Amino acid sequence: MTKTYGFDTLQVHAGAEPDPATGARQVPIYQTTAYVFRDADHAAALFNLQEVGYIYSRLTNPTVGALQNRIAALEGGAGAVCCSSGHAAQIMALFPLMAPGRNIVASTRLYGGTVQQFSNTIRKFGWSATFVDFDDLDAVAAAIDDNTRAIFCESIANPGGYITDLDAVAKIADAAGLPLIVDNTSATPYLCRPIEHGATLVVHSTTKYLTGNGTVTGGAVVDSGTFDWSASGKFPSLSDPEPAYHGLKFHEALGPMAFTFYGIAIGLRDLGMTMNPQGAHYTLMGIETLSLRMDRHVANAQKVAAWLEADPRVEAVTYAGLPSSPYHERVARICPKGAGALFTVALKGGYDACVKLVNGLELFSHVANLGDTRSLIIHSASTTHRQLSPEARAKAGAADNVVRLSIGIENADDLIADLDQALAKATA
Ligand SMILES: *Cc1c(COP(=O)(O)O)cnc(C)c1O
Secondary structure, three states: OOOOOHHHHHHHHOOOOOOOOOOOOOOOOOOOOEOOOOOOOHHHHHHOOOOOOOOOOOOOOOOOOOEEEEEEEEOOOOOEEEEHHHHHHHHHHHOOOOOOEEEEEEEEOOHHHHHHHHHHHHHHHEEEEEEOOOOOHHHHHHOOOOOOEEEEOOOOOOOEEEOOHHHHHHHHHHOOOEEEEEEEEOOHHHHHHHHHHHOOOOEEEOOOOOOOOOOOOEEEEEOOOOOOOOOOOOOOHHHEEHHHOOOOOOHHHHHHHHHHHHHHHHHHHHHHHOOOOOHHHHHHHHOHHHHHHHHHHHHHHHHHHHHHHHHOOEEEEEEOOOOOOHHHHHHHHHOOOOOOOOOEEOOOOHHHHHHHHHHHHHEEEEHHHHOOOOOOOEEEHOOOOOOOOOHHHOOOOOOEEEEEOOOOOOHHHHHHHHHHHHHHHHOO
């Protein structure tokens, strides 16, 4: 599909056409494990990657394929690989680049689960991460060494309120000949298009806004198709002969689709973190209304954040959409359609007031999730971060008096009224 269509058109049509077998207008859920080969030559061509087609659903499936093409179109990328979760997508993004002894330079402002994955789990593969404050550009550049293979950050960072200066970080990655990987989960391609700011790869937890209503977990890795994987000799998986495919050199043979094909032909084949066709169906449904939902999420977040900031029971609100935010200037440049719908609120009443607020709310659900149509709240200090010391919690942006809000698409006045009555109980 041509890229001249607007975002609202692409989110409905990209990657999908009426089913060639039946004419079905909606993308069918191809609930099948395997695909019949036309004949032995056809099978051989597919296994040699000489022809693109379907072999086995651990690698490719038409429903998942439609979603991959739609997400690639929305991000302005050359191709995408869908996976079973956002965390799977992160491993799938790093896998072609890394080897034992290699490292990544990552922002300190990341989703908590990602900090965990990068601090501990990836060490079992012999990989490591160096965490740096991405507002300190000299520190980012200084953290890069000969074994660094990628720079990793989030566009609008969880738990909200922080926006990465993607253009500045991309410049550092370019100068070092390294790919910049941007987790665009909290922003979505509607609010932020990291490839236009110099990102090489974009990763998503499609569990969140892309699906939009809290039904399925999923992830995606989008490749811009613009990185020269053969230039430095640092990315042999993509530049050197691959024994499993008769010495095929992915970058030389497949050009801008090299990373995506490697992700499917080696990554999904051997790691098996595959998205299932039911999951892809729910996410395709969700994406059809992405721009409509995100406009409402942002408008509601703006209204709720402004109300909270003016309330005397509140100490501080971190929303970058507020003029008081130190990151407000970056909104117009990095995410011009809005600063997302995720932010934290610090209460004057401390830990106890947060617990009472969470208990007193009626519309907001107390859950460890974000990016749902429903408004969500979590008090990290008494849940996800409860095993940490108060000092460590404060450092992680989860101080005892802080709650994180994920603002949904309900009526904003109803959300404010709910917060008002629960704050009254919390501070009584
Ligand atoms: C949720 C989330 C992830 C992890 O995604 P899962 O689908 O839960 O595996 C990664 N990054 C961000 C920013 C997230 O919000």
